[in-house]
Amino acid sequence: MNDILLNKNELKNNQGIIISGSKSETNRLLLLQAIYPNLNIENASNSDDSEVMRNALQLVDNSSEINVHHAGTAMRFLTSYFAVKEGAEVVISGSERMHERPIKILVDSLNQLGSNISYLNKEGFPPIKIIGKKIKNNKVLIDANVSSQYITSLMLVGSSLPNGLEIQLKGSITSIPYIKMTLSVLQSLGIKAEFNDKTIRISKTEKLTNDTFVVESDWSSASYYYSLIALSKIDTQITLGYFKQNSLQGDAVLTEIYQNFGIQTIFTDNKIILKKVENLSIKNINLNLNNAPDIAQTIIVTCLGLGITCNLTGLHTLKIKETDRLQALKNELEKFGASVSISADSIQLNNSIDFKKESVSIETYQDHRMAMSFAPLALKQSLIIKNAHVVSKSYPDFWNHLKSLNTSTKYL
Numbered sequence: 481m482n483d484i485l486l487n488k489n490e491l492k493n494n495q496g497i498i499i500s501g502s503k504s505e506t507n508r509l510l511l512l513q514a515i516y517p518n519l520n521i522e523n524a525s526n527s528d529d530s531e532v533m534r535n536a537l538q539l540v541d542n543s544s545e546i547n548v549h550h551a552g553t554a555m556r557f558l559t560s561y562f563a564v565k566e567g568a569e570v571v572i573s574g575s576e577r578m579h580e581r582p583i584k585i586l587v588d589s590l591n592q593l594g595s596n597i598s599y600l601n602k603e604g605f606p607p608i609k610i611i612g613k614k615i616k617n618n619k620v621l622i623d624a625n626v627s628s629q630y631i632t633s634l635m636l637v638g639s640s641l642p643n644g645l646e647i648q649l650k651g652s653i654t655s656i657p658y659i660k661m662t663l664s665v666l667q668s669l670g671i672k673a674e675f676n677d678k679t680i681r682i683s684k685t686e687k688l689t690n691d692t693f694v695v696e697s698d699w700s701s702a703s704y705y706y707s708l709i710a711l712s713k714i715d716t717q718i719t720l721g722y723f724k725q726n727s728l729q730g731d732a733v734l735t736e737i738y739q740n741f742g743i744q745t746i747f748t749d750n751k752i753i754l755k756k757v758e759n760l761s762i763k764n765i766n767l768n769l770n771n772a773p774d775i776a777q778t779i780i781v782t783c784l785g786l787g788i789t790c791n792l793t794g795l796h797t798l799k800i801k802e803t804d805r806l807q808a809l810k811n812e813l814e815k816f817g818a819s820v821s822i823s824a825d826s827i828q829l830n831n832s833i834d835f836k837k838e839s840v841s842i843e844t845y846q847d848h849r850m851a852m853s854f855a856p857l858a859l860k861q862s863l864i865i866k867n868a869h870v871v872s873k874s875y876p877d878f879w880n881h882l883k884s885l886n887t888s889t890k891y892l
């Protein structure tokens with residue numbers, strides 16, 4: 481499968497869609513399962529990124545080469561895992577893009593603790609070589625402004641260290657809900673962990689008091705249905721499982737954000753019903769998405785589809801994700817005739833547009849979220865999504881699920 485043609489269409493009624501488990505929760509739990517083998521994970525993610533994590537952690541040989549492909553969480557979480565595993569000797573590499581995604585902040589902190597990690601190519605970037613060490617130190621300082629994944633990575637190994645771990649965060653803290661997710665996962669398994677102001681403390685824990693964790697489905701994946709419903713007629717609705725009202729995932733903020741686009745979220749049992757209840761007449765929206773960077777692409781494409789201008793801020797991390805997402809969005813949104821400006825941490829969609837008769841071809845830059853965030857625009861005009869298979873990084877079922885709602889999904 482390469483490119484996919486989405487002819488202009490309306491949503492069809494359906495029996496509801498079950499989205500697989502959150503990749504963020506799953507990748508945390510897989511690492512914890514490697515430390516605490518009795519841990520039982522239910523509704524785990526079927527994403528490529530979780531598969532990469534699973535395979536890497538199943539290595540029996542202490543001396544191995546691991547390729548994490550595009551999986552940022554796997555790259556960062558596995559670095560700490562092997563760095564504190566006495567006797568391990570591994571090389572971790574990834575896709576070309578992964579070798580442009582910085583890791584120095586995490587490596588410096590681990591080496592400060594007593595690890596032995598070196599760069600095989602460019603200083604500060606994967607591939608890296610790790611020689612696992614027994615870590616006796618229990619205090620570490622880390623820059624918190626570039627990626628919360630570095631902090632999660634340290635938190636996940638903290639309870640396995642002989643003296644636990646105290647992590648001091650330096651500077652402003654980015655993507656905070658992901659740190660809180662890690663904290664909640666640890667606490668719910670019975671690991672003593674606290675996060676006050678700029679200090680995180682994880683206590684040494686031999687055994688989990690609760691050894692089953694049910695992963696909630698992935699809210700970032702749900703965002704594409706919010707966009708589809710936002711671009712549909714009043715009363716259109718869709719049911720998604722399995723979600724809960726008290727989510728650990730910051731992207732559950734979708735329920736609030738999409739009220740701006742006339743969408744109501746109804747929680748019933750373990751599912752949500754998204755329903756378009758109003759055609760609101762807002763013309764412009766301003767949002768700081770520092771807490772929910774992964775839904776920025778979804779939201780700006782919804783705005784384009786609805787003819788709303790928008791100003792999204794707090795997005796400095798988008799430049800170091802699967803692609804430079806700010807530049808990629810600008811390139812693709814401008815194909816529709818939109819005027820888009822970007823800065824180091826923001827993006828503005830400045831005008832509304834007229835949709836075209838001919839299909840528009842969307843480049844996806846090896847970024848699953850470029851493919852999935854543009855797909856809902858097929859309710860407004862025909863699209864060709866290039867390299868459509870990229871979605872499997874987080875949501876392998878995406879095109880099949882979309883097809884169950886929309887008759888015309890054609891592989892080219």
Ligand SMILES: O=C(O)C1=C[C@@H](OP(=O)(O)O)[C@@H](O)[C@H](O)C1
Nearest residue numbers: 504553627628629655658774797
């Ligand atoms: O911890 C996690 O599971 C994630 C943290 C976020 O990254 P940053 O902290 O680098 O923004 C997010 O964008 C990513 O998709 C998943």
Ligand SMILES: C=C(OP(=O)(O)O)C(=O)O
Nearest residue numbers: 550551552553774801874
């Ligand atoms: C940024 C993402 O993932 P990662 O950083 O784990 O590659 C994402 O899924 O949008």
